Amino acid sequence: MKKLSYALAAIVVLLAPLAARAHHSAALFDLTVRDNKVTGIVKKFEPRNPHTDIILEVTDAKGTRDITFEGHSRNNFYRSGWREGKVKVGDKITLIAAPRKDGGDGGYVVGVVCADGSQF
Amino acid sequence: MLHCIRAISTVLCAAGLTVASFAASAARPDFTGVWGTYRAPGQPPPVFGPQNRGNLPLRPEAKAKVDAYRALITPTGDTPGGWCLGGGMPSSMLGSGPYPMEIIQRDDVILIIYEAHTETRHVYLQQRAKEEDLFPDRNGYSVGRWEGDTLIIETTNLKEAVDQSQFPHSAAAKIVEEYTMQTNADGSKVLTAQMTLTDPDFYTETVRAEKKWSYLPGVRLLPYECNEATWEERLQQLRQQSQAKPH
Secondary structure (H helix, E strand, C coil): CHHHHHHHHHHHHHHHHHHHHCCCCHHHECCCCCCCEEEEEEEEEECCCCCEEEEEEEEECCEEEEEEEEECCHHHHHHCCCCCCCCCCCCEEEEEEEEECCCCCCEEEEEEECCCCCEC | CHHHHHHHHHHHHHHHHHHHHHHHHHHCCCCCEEEEECCCCCCCCCCCCCCCCCCCCECHHHHHHHHHHHHHHCCCCCCCHHHCCCCCCCHHHHCCCCCCEEEEECCCEEEEEECHHHEEEEEECCCCCCHHHCCCECCCEEEEEEECCEEEEEEECECCECCCCCCCECCCCEEEEEEEEEECCCCCEEEEEEEEEECCCCECCCEEEEEEEEECCCCCCCCCCCCHHHHHHHHHHHHHHHHHCCC
């Protein structure tokens, strides 16, 4: 039993960084939907390659919760107008995001309407 | 006197070769610069969607490998790029454009840098490595030559890659690209590559593709750091382990 526990612990340790690193292709999202908008308060906005990490606190009919989004890469957002400091934690923003094909929370962010109304 | 004539002949001959070489170099098209997604004159930018993989003439054993790979990654949408791994040839070339590529052209070597994952290809036009010094790589080993205004690049020493987005291949694959440049009436420049991939281990016949790029004056390639999050998570893990240790 102890050996099994060690083995399980080892698996958890091995999987932990993998789970954190997972990025997905846009294939999981319905990119034909171009007008899906989600508004909320920024809890995390980290433009990165290959995909940007975003967590938005959203309040809708389902209640208030944190939703994690993936989005275009930092390079893509840079070329469309994002600059360092343009989106800050606590800002109220709107994401333009292709929804998940499985209908779950989240999506693939292709555009952002910032707190000041500017867009990239 | 004879020595003198020989010396003069040698100097003239060397000078002639230099002039000829310079003239040939000057006559070649210069692909140097940053190139991005091709946009036909007067047309909107293309909309990118899932790759059309078509019916590739794969051998049954190769098709089984490719099908198994795609069945594995399709449910989660995993890709090499999602794990910060460059596409390798020919994906690195065929997929460039949305992330631009930069070409730096010299007489002895041409550098092709793809912004995504900063994949870099060295195309050797003069000195080539010995066969025994080469090893397989996702982008292979490329040698080039000029035939008139066409740059021909042959790439071998590739790794088997079932994870290619369009053209999976074996380690026996040989890719030939023929690059030509056109200048439109409005002065804009278009680079075209005709690619053939020959791979007797994977395909029953040669497969082909065409790729075009538009010249992007004033555009710079951006850095493409991709593993920052992984490194930060590792540091956090080490900090937690360090704090958990009894002092």
